[in-house]
Amino acid sequence: MLIDLHCHSYLSTGCNLDPRAVLERAASHGLDGVAFTETNTQDGCDELFHLGRGAKVKVFVGLELNTDRGQYLCFFSRPEQAPEPVQMWGSNRERPWSAEEALPKVRSLGAAIVAARPYDRDYAYPAQDYILSLKSLCAVEGYNPRLRSSANDLAVEAAEKMSLPCAGGSDARASLDEVGWG
Secondary structure (H helix, E strand, O other), X not given: OOEEEEEOOOXXXXXXXXXXXHHHHHHHOOOOEEEEEEEOOOOOHXXXXXXXXXXXXXXXXXXXXXXXXXXXXXXXXXXXXXXOHHHHHOOOOOOOEOHHHHHHHHHHOOOEEEEEXXXXXXXXXOOHHHHHHOOOEEEEEEEOOOOOHHHXXXXXXXXXXXOOOEEEOOOEOOOHHHOOOO
16 A cells, blocks of 8 residues: 655645645555645644545545654544644744653554654754654654655664664645655
8 A cells, every 4th residue: 555644735834735636646646545744733634534535545634743853743543533732732833842742642642653854954853863762653754755865864774773664755745746756
């Protein structure tokens, strides 16, 4: 089963991709599913699931959680019932949420957590080797086409050290051409 595990839509700040068009693009590229991981929110998951009912590909909904120690893709079994991050920790406009506080809480709510872009030096707060200390991870994003190959290689090495699987995703946010790119 081929799933783009890291995709955005207009529900993420700074992105204008239409989720219906994302699903059509994924189907045309032979993908079996798309995981919409909107930045710091699952708001809109009802809309995404509704679109998925008529789509040729399966729709998954998660969130991309931005913290002071990296970005994490969080997948709940019932995302429509999971609390929004801002409800749990307040606004993150002044400073990012604490990974030490957020990740255990998200895990205690039953989420599967994937370290996204851990060695991305273009992100203000990259996780880097911090992920090696995390027991709550289910996988590491070992391929993200937005990153240099050296950053992806470091993520793969980290996953191997932790005996975790690698995941991949397009991190599509600017163009439909990015969907399935991973």
